[in-house]
Amino acid sequence: MAIEMVYFAWVREAIGRDGETVDPPDDVTTLGALVDWLAQRGDGYREALGDPDRLRGAVDQVFAPFDASIEGVKEVALFPPVTGG
């Protein structure tokens, strides 16, 4: 199940790229589990994703909580709390 990841702001900077295609194992079924799985990929990922309180996400371009399902989704975004306006 390939998912297009997109990263913004300091999450993008810490990971060192603005997006990538990932293929998580079958038991990764929620946004939170995907974050935990990605965080194990290395230093930049751990820095970006290690503290869920500082992290927000969107599933297929809609804000989503960490218990949201990612089954069958196309695009997942991870980013800091928003600061527009």
Next chain:
Amino acid sequence: MTIEIRLQQEQFDVARELALLEAGDAGAVASFTGIVRGDDDVEALELEHYPGMTEKALTALAEEASERWAVSGLTIVHRVGKLQKGEPIVFVGTASAHRADAIEAMHFLIDRLKTDAPFWKREHLTAGGARWVEARQADEAARRRWM
């Protein structure tokens, strides 16, 4: 009902945006303009956004406002990219037959825009370097008023 939503790098003209809302003969026009603050150690502000989702999020907010209040015109203009101190960054304007609807819809939009649309601010410092702006608790409290 006219909804106008724009994301743009270039400056916008507040007088022109207001004139377009006023041209609808609605009776009442309310607006908010956000300006890049002149904090001493900040040289410029940079706005990052999520292309695709940002437009959808602003449209959803505009639709919610038009369902909750009797507005005939609604404009959201948000700039992206690098902005200098003193430049306008965001404009929200509403037109309605009555002032309460115009003012409340405008207030709702600017509060919710801060918490419900994917933008991120980065400050470029006069001493060199840059820092990401942290989200404020007060913005989340303001959001809850509209629940």
